[in-house]
Amino acid sequence: MANNTVPTKVKERVNWPVTILLMIGTLTVLFPLYMAVVIAFKDPSEMTNDIAGILSLPATWSLDNFIEAIQVTDFFHSFLNSLIITVVAVVVSILIHSLAAYAIGRNMDKKKLFKGSYYFIVAGMYVPFAILMMPLVKQTAMMHLDNMFGVMILYVVFYMPMNMMLYTGYLRNIPTALEEAARVDGASTWTTYWKVIFPLMKPMHATVAVITGLAVWNDVMTPLVIMGGSGVNPLPLAQMSFQTQFGTNYNLAFASYLLAMLPMIIFYIVAQKQIIGGVTNGAVK
Numbered sequence: 467m468a469n470n471t472v473p474t475k476v477k478e479r480v481n482w483p484v485t486i487l488l489m490i491g492t493l494t495v496l497f498p499l500y501m502a503v504v505i506a507f508k509d510p511s512e513m514t515n516d517i518a519g520i521l522s523l524p525a526t527w528s529l530d531n532f533i534e535a536i537q538v539t540d541f542f543h544s545f546l547n548s549l550i551i552t553v554v555a556v557v558v559s560i561l562i563h564s565l566a567a568y569a570i571g572r573n574m575d576k577k578k579l580f581k582g583s584y585y586f587i588v589a590g591m592y593v594p595f596a597i598l599m600m601p602l603v604k605q606t607a608m609m610h611l612d613n614m615f616g617v618m619i620l621y622v623v624f625y626m627p628m629n630m631m632l633y634t635g636y637l638r639n640i641p642t643a644l645e646e647a648a649r650v651d652g653a654s655t656w657t658t659y660w661k662v663i664f665p666l667m668k669p670m671h672a673t674v675a676v677i678t679g680l681a682v683w684n685d686v687m688t689p690l691v692i693m694g695g696s697g698v699n700p701l702p703l704a705q706m707s708f709q710t711q712f713g714t715n716y717n718l719a720f721a722s723y724l725l726a727m728l729p730m731i732i733f734y735i736v737a738q739k740q741i742i743g744g745v746t747n748g749a750v751k
Contacts (some may be wrong), residue, residue, distance in 0.1 A: 506531055506721040511715065531721035539722055544704040549729075551614055551689075552682045553702055555621040556675050562666060563626055563674065567633030568659055574634075574640070586635065590627040599691055606692055617692050624688075625678045631676075636670040637663075672737045680730055701726045 501521070506515070508524040535541065570587075573580040602620065606612045611619065648658040666686060686702035693703070698727075705722050 473742065502720045502724060504695075506724050508717055510715070510717050527665060531717045532725065534562055535722040535725065538718060539704040540699075541701075541704075541722070541725065544699050544701045545613065545726075546703070547698060548683060548700040548726075551618055551621070554618050555625075555682045556679045558618070558622050559625055559629055559678050560671050560674055563629040564624065564633050564660065564664065564671070566626070567630050567637060568663060570630070571634040571637045584630070587630050588627045589601045591631075595624075595687065599687075600628050612692050614693070614698060617689055620692065621678075621682050625681065629674050629678065629702055632674060633667065633670060636694060640666055667695070676730075676734055676737060679733065683726075683730055 504521065504523060507527050507529075509526070509528065512522075514520065566587075568578045570584050573582075574584055603612075606616045606620075609616075644662055644666075645658050647653075648662050653661065684702060686706070689700050690706075691702050692698075700720075705719065705726070715746060
């Protein structure tokens with residue numbers, strides 16, 4: 467006799483604590499962004515000390531603050547400086563850090579020297595910048611590296627621990643059989659890395675590019691300490707001109723911040739698929 471029982475649908479329960487936390491997290495991100503957009507388009511005369519005045523929409527949407535911010539910060543020149551520093555730091559980091567992770571990660575389980583080197587490098591994430599700040603100022607000045615080139619070198623060194631950990635975790639998902647097959651075909655270790663391994667790490671390259679790029683693009687402390695007073699200002703350093711002893715011009719400041727955000731937002735939108743894949747597959751298992 468056939469069984470004609472209809473399967474009952476299991477009602478999905480809403481995880482309210484997690485949902486509420488996600489809503490709070492979303493508001494935490496969107497509320498400051500809303501304030502930045504509203505204040506950037508407002509006329510300074512519309513700024514009041516009460517909350518309602520700050521949160522209200524502009525009476526007229528004007529680009530005057532953006533135009534003045536571009537002039538005050540010498541935006542395009544500062545933008546070019548930031549772009550050069552960020553692109554060079556990201557490209558060099560991807561090339562060097564991925565290669566170092568491959569050399570160390572593939573030998574960690576074979577030799578204690580490589581395992582010790584890995585933990586030594588990763589431990590650099592826990593060294594506060596404040597401890598390194600004064601020695602770096604003196605050393606870079608003595609070596610004539612108190613310029614954009616010196617800042618690029620420091621960024622490559624600063625973000626090596628984190629990138630090393632990400633690349634090493636991702637390499638565990640790439641089977642060694644691919645390398646063995648390449649060696650059977652006569653490829654050297656160098657050729658195997660550049661022709662086989664490096665292209666397979668494309669999702670992690672995108673992840674490292676965004677994480678490192680965002681950190682370099684938004685960093686103000688390193689260029690301030692190393693290049694302060696040189697006249698060569700990346701965007702974060704140029705934006706400090708809005709802060710004076712008499713206060714902060716929030717309208718111009720937020721307009722400039724929104725202009726500085728655009729390149730990173732566009733880059734993330736373009737590379738988000740590779741970034742998500744890199745983070746997922748690169749988790750240390």
